[in-house]
Each structure stands twice: as C-alpha cells, then as structure tokens.
Amino acid sequence: MQDYPDFAYGVMPGPTSDISPGYGVLWNYYNTSAVAAGSTWTININPVDDGYLYKIDGIFICTSSNVNVSALVVLDDRPIYRGYAKYGLTFHTYNNPMIEIGYNDKLKIEIKNEDTSSRYLYIAIYGIKRHLPGGVTRVPVPNFSGTPLSGFTPLTVQFTDASYRFPTSWDWDFGDSTPHGTVQNPIHQYSHAERYNVTLTVRNGAGFDILSRQEYVTVNGSEQLPTYTEVDPGNNLTVTPNSVSANNLPRNVDAYIYKDFGAGHFNGFEIEFDAVCYSTSDTGGFLVPIMLSNKLDDFPHQAADAVSVAFYKYATGEYRISLMRGPESAGVHYMTHTDIHHWFKLRRSAGSDTVYLTIYSDPGRTTEITTLSLGGFGTATYRYILAAVSYNSGQAYKINGVVRFPNVLSP
Numbered sequence: 001m002q003d004y005p006d007f008a009y010g011v012m013p014g015p016t017s018d019i020s021p022g023y024g025v026l027w028n029y030y031n032t033s034a035v036a037a038g039s040t041w042t043i044n045i046n047p048v049d050d051g052y053l054y055k056i057d058g059i060f061i062c063t064s065s066n067v068n069v070s071a072l073v074v075l076d077d078r079p080i081y082r083g084y085a086k087y088g089l090t091f092h093t094y095n096n097p098m099i100e101i102g103y104n105d106k107l108k109i110e111i112k113n114e115d116t117s118s119r120y121l122y123i124a125i126y127g128i129k130r131h132l133p134g135g136v137t138r139v140p141v142p143n144f145s146g147t148p149l150s151g152f153t154p155l156t157v158q159f160t161d162a163s164y165r166f167p168t169s170w171d172w173d174f175g176d177s178t179p180h181g182t183v184q185n186p187i188h189q190y191s192h193a194e195r196y197n198v199t200l201t202v203r204n205g206a207g208f209d210i211l212s213r214q215e216y217v218t219v220n221g222s223e224q225l226p227t228y229t230e231v232d233p234g235n236n237l238t239v240t241p242n243s244v245s246a247n248n249l250p251r252n253v254d255a256y257i258y259k260d261f262g263a264g265h266f267n268g269f270e271i272e273f274d275a276v277c278y279s280t281s282d283t284g285g286f287l288v289p290i291m292l293s294n295k296l297d298d299f300p301h302q303a304a305d306a307v308s309v310a311f312y313k314y315a316t317g318e319y320r321i322s323l324m325r326g327p328e329s330a331g332v333h334y335m336t337h338t339d340i341h342h343w344f345k346l347r348r349s350a351g352s353d354t355v356y357l358t359i360y361s362d363p364g365r366t367t368e369i370t371t372l373s374l375g376g377f378g379t380a381t382y383r384y385i386l387a388a389v390s391y392n393s394g395q396a397y398k399i400n401g402v403v404r405f406p407n408v409l410s411p
Contacts, residue, residue: 034118035111041121045107053138056099056127061111063121068114075099075107076141078211084114099127102138104164140167140202142211150218155190157217159198167202174198175217190219193408220272220408228257228387231296237388242405244388246287248398254298256288256389266292266382268350271408273387274363275311276341277401283315285399286391290346290406292382298392300327305380307355308389309346313399323357323372332372334359342369353377 035041047054061071066086073081080099101107113119132138143162148155161170161184172181174188175196181188190196196219199212230239236249237257244257275289288299293306302308304326312320317337323346324331336342343360357372358365387403 035113035121036118037113037116040110040112042111043109043123045101045109047101047103047105051132052102052129053132054101054127054129056101056107056125058124058126059109060124060126061121062123063119067119069121070112070114072110072112073099073107074110075101076105076143102132105141137204137206138165139207139209140165140204142167142200142202142209144198144200144211146198146217149216150220152220153191153193155217155219156187157190158185158187160185161200161202163200163202166204168204169202171201171203172198173201190217193219195219228259228385230257231255232257236390244403246388246399246401246403248400249285249287249388249390251284251286251391251393251395251397253390254392256291256296256298256386258296258384258386260384263294263383264381266385268348268352269382269408270345270347271385271406272343272345272365273406274341274343274404275309275401276339277311277313277319277399278339283313284395284397285311285313286393286397287311287399287401288389288391289344289387289401289403291386291389292384293386294380294383296384296386298390300391300393302327305377307346307348307377307382309344309357310391311399311401321359323355323374325355325374325376330374330376332374334370334372348377351379 059073061069063069068084068086070084071082072079099107109123111121111123113121140163143164144159145162146157146159148157159172159181170182170184172186172188174181174190175198176190176192176194178188195215196217197212197214198216199210201208201210228239230237232255234250234253234255236247236253236255238245238247239257249255269292271290273290277285277287286299288308288310291299291302291306291308293302295301295303295306299308299310306326308324310322310324310331312322314320319336321334321336321342322331343363343365345358345360345365346355347358348355354373354375355377359369359371361367361369385406385408387406388401
C-alpha cells in the first residue's frame with residue numbers, strides 16, 4: 001500500500017499498512033506558489049508515530065524554467081546535504097546513506113530561489129514506511145547544553161544531556177585534556193583561560209553518534225588589575241578592579257601598570273580590552289592602552305618586537321589608533337575621534353609572524369569596525385602585559401583616557 005505523508009501540514013500520518021522495501025514509492029509531489037527571488041521555501045517533516053521508521057530514498061527538486069536553486073537538508077538540526085544547481089537538482093539517497101527518520105526526529109528541507117525574479121519550485125520525495133520491529137532500538141541522537149558558557153577562571157560548567165532515542169552511556173570530552181566524563185549530566189571545572197570544544201558521544205545497543213561543538217566554552221583570565229604592579233611617579237594613573245585611568249598623563253614621565261607572566265609566556269595570544277581617550281587642551285597626547293613586551297619601560301624605549309596598541313591625538317581633535325611593532329618602527333592605523341569608546345581584540349596564532357587588532361563598536365564585540373594586521377614579529381614570545389603606558393619624549397603634552405580589564409583568553 002502506498003503511503004502519502006501530509007507535507008502540507010508538515011506531519012507524517014499515523015499507522016498504515018507496511019510498505020515493501022525498495023525505491024520508487026512516491027510519497028508526495030508538491031509545488032509552491034511563486035517563491036520570490038532570494039527567498040527560501042521550507043518543508044518540515046516530523047513523524048508522529050513511534051512504531052514506524054520512515055526511509056527517504058530520493059529528493060527531487062526542480063523549477064519552472066532555467067532557474068538557479070540551492071538546497072539544504074537538515075536532520076535534527078544538523079545539516080546532512082547541501083546542493084546548488086541550474087535547472088534544479090536531485091538528491092538521491094541511494095547514492096548516499098539513506099535518510100532514516102522516526103518518532104521525534106525533525107527533517108527540514110530548505111529550497112532557495114537563487115534567481116533574480118519569482119519562480120515556481122517543485123519537489124518530489126520518494127521513500128518507504130515500515131513497522132519498527134518489537135524490541136529494536138535505534139542509534140541515539142546526541143544533544144546537550146551547558147551553563148554558564150563563559151566566565152573567569154576557575155569556571156564551573158553544568159552540562160545537561162538532551163539526547164534522545166534512549167542512550168545508555170555517555171562520553172564527555174571537555175576539550176581541556178582532562179579525563180572524560182561518563183555520567184549523564186556532569187559538572188566540570190575549567191582551570192585555564194581558553195576557548196574549549198566540547199564533544200558528547202552517546203551509545204546504546206544499536207550503535208553510537210557524536211556531537212562536537214566548537215569553541216563552546218570561553219574561559220577568561222581571572223587576573224584583576226589591582227594585581228598588576230604600578231609604576232607611576234607622577235600619580236597620573238588611577239587603578240580600579242577592572243580599569244586604569246590616565247589623568248592628564250604628560251609625555252615627560254615613565255608611567256604604566258604591568259603583570260609578569262614569566263619568560264616566554266605569550267606566543268600565541270588573544271586579549272580583549274576596551275579603551276577611550278578624552279579631550280585635553282593639548283595636541284600630541286599619547287597613550288598606549290596595552291602592550292606585550294619583554295621589557296618594563298615606556299613606549300619609546302621598547303624593543304623592536306614589542307606589540308603595542310597606541311592612541312595619538314591630533315590638533316583637529318581626531319585620534320589615531322595604531323597597531324605598532326616596536327617603538328613606532330612600524331604600524332598600521334585607524335582614524336577616530338575624541339570620546340569614542342572602542343572595544344578591541346588583539347590576537348596572534350602561536351608561531352605566526354602576524355598580529356591582528358580587531359576594533360568593535362559594541363561591548364559584545366559583534367559589530368566589527370575594522371581589523372588591522374601587522375607582520376614582522378618573527379618568533380618573538382613575551383613576558384609582560386603593560387597597560388596605560390606613557391610615551392616619555394620629554395614633552396608636556398597630556399592625555400586623559402581609560403583602559404578596561406584585559407581579558408587574556410589564550411595565553
């Protein structure tokens with residue numbers, strides 16, 4: 001007996017007679033009204049019967065004329081097929097693993113009109129529906145959540161299993177080279193600042209499946225600025241738990257705060273901070289919000305491989321934000337204005353010659369303004385983080401500014 005799932009409502013029907021195994025049983029032939037250019041037509045297939053398996057042999061997508069279309073097939077929120085074609089496309093599961101779905105599964109087919117005008121789209125789906133034999137289990141589908149997903153070291157995360165199809169064992173890889181977890185809902189503590197991948201493997205008598213989420217947990221450095229050492233002979237710096245302010249900092253003093261992480265500590269790194277400089281009566285004000293170095297000194301007297309982010313004030317009230325290598329030996333720049341708050345991410349891959357500074361307009365670092373990149377750092381590693389560093393050139397030019405807590409994500 002042929003079975004016709006009710007795709008118009010996105011729900012497969014209840015019990016019917018078995019369909020014999022094999023290809024070529026047409027479940028449904030379905031077409032849309034005109035789909036606008038660039039728009040997507042979505043079909044959701046959700047079995048409602050836990051006594052059956054639905055096996056899809058082929059998905060055929062075609063168009064009304066010479067039209068470009070793309071398709072995405074998603075099973076339980078995971079993409080299993082992507083395609084793009086002119087004149088339509090065909091997805092045969094007999095050339096690929098057969099799509100098998102059952103109770104609680106979610107299959108979604110998205111078809112996008114890649115043309116420049118509205119078009120009709122058509123789809124034919126072939127498959128079979130069979131009774132699930134008594135006592136037969138199916139391979140479990142992994143899913144999980146964690147909370148919190150970011151914070152400072154040490155960070156304790158509660159992981160909650162949301163897998164279905166009745167897993168009987170769990171294997172958690174927390175991504176930090178610690179022993180795997182084997183309980184269903186583990187609690188895990190992260191001790192080092194980094195972004196961590198988390199992988200869950202679930203098993204039962206029918207087999208296993210794996211779900212890996214990349215950079216799922218973000219652990220920030222736990223140091224607070226009062227733990228930094230202050231060098232401030234003119235008392236021009238004010239340090240709070242998460243910021244350091246420069247108050248009329250002149251260019252004739254050596255001033256900064258720093259932390260010693262040990263020789264060769266920083267090779268690859270990713271550091272988040274934010275900063276703003278305020279109006280002063282002087283042009284030529286100069287402030288280095290953050291620096292990575294092997295030398296404790298002000299900006300002009302650093303080694304040629306130091307990494308610095310610098311603010312410089314022009315007479316017009318503009319500020320130049322620079323990513324610098326050494327004491328102005330090389331740099332790339334972005335122009336902004338007084339009193340504009342910016343958020344930053346300073347990063348370098350381990351062993352890379354290039355440093356990147358991404359500038360954002362929001363504290364969540366979701367709206368990127370620009371990314372500056374600068375090479376020539378070679379294999380240099382760094383010992384110190386310095387913040388609110390002065391530029392001692394013997395001049396009296398002054399500057400006001402605030403640098404907020406540097407989050408050392410990947411030291």
